[in-house]
Amino acid sequence: MTEEVITLYRPTDPKELELIAASGYRCWPPRSPEQPIFYPVTNEEYVRQITIKWNVPASGVGYITRFQVKKKFMDKYQVQKVGSEIHTEWWIPAEDLEELNNNIVGLIEVIGEYR
DSSP states (O other), X not given: OOOOEEEEEEEEOHHHHHHHHHTTSSOXXXXXXXXXXXXXXXXXXXXXXXXXXXXXXXXXXEEEEEEEEEXXXXXXXXXXXXXXXXXEEEOEEGGXXXXXXXXXXXXXXXXXXXX
């Protein structure tokens, strides 16, 4: 029997993407002290909005990434609604990021690029 997974999305800037690539697209880099929460989102429309609104102006380019995490791990967290119906995300404490990385199934994929 195959373990259930949840698909997550994340806007990514060029620096973060370099670190992901250095891991073989297997894990997210540690958060910096001013980033106590890791915020993957629940859907492609929302991640696209964030990428275009924030990453492109800040970095000149923004990437949309997609990855799957074991549902059993994600069940520890509640989806947070931070705006309209599509503005939903998980709030994962930075200290849990290594455990999240250990529960990624497959690779982190780049599924979009915006300039």
